[in-house]
Amino acid sequence: MRLVVDLNKCQGYAQCAFLAPDVFAMHGEESLIYNPHAPEEQRERLARAVAACPVQAITADGLEDFTGEPGPGPGQVASDGR
Numbered sequence: 133m134r135l136v137v138d139l140n141k142c143q144g145y146a147q148c149a150f151l152a153p154d155v156f157a158m159h160g161e162e163s164l165i166y167n168p169h170a171p172e173e174q175r176e177r178l179a180r181a182v183a184a185c186p187v188q189a190i191t192a193d194g195l196e197d198f199t200g201e202p203g204p205g206p207g208q209v210a211s212d213g214r
């Protein structure tokens with residue numbers, strides 16, 4: 133899973149490093165280092181980190197499925213008429 137942190141937005145709050153320590157780490161006081169190719173098993177932690185970032189600096193591919201409401205899939209719309 134690819135991810136990008138906008139380091140111009142990042143304020144070094146370290147929420148992401150706390151929530152997904154295998155993907156994000158603080159280097160010094162304010163600079164963030166991260167793995168731009170996070171392993172698939174980090175998806176859940178990553179989703180929490182994305183949600184927790186106070187400045188929405190983290191963008192990750194393919195997380196929409198995880199964070200979205202578990203709505204009905206295609207072809208499973210409520211059918212009250214036959």
Ligand code: SF4
Nearest residue numbers: 142143145146148185
């Ligand atoms: S949570 Fe957001 S602002 Fe804080 S270190 Fe991570 S990317 Fe930067």
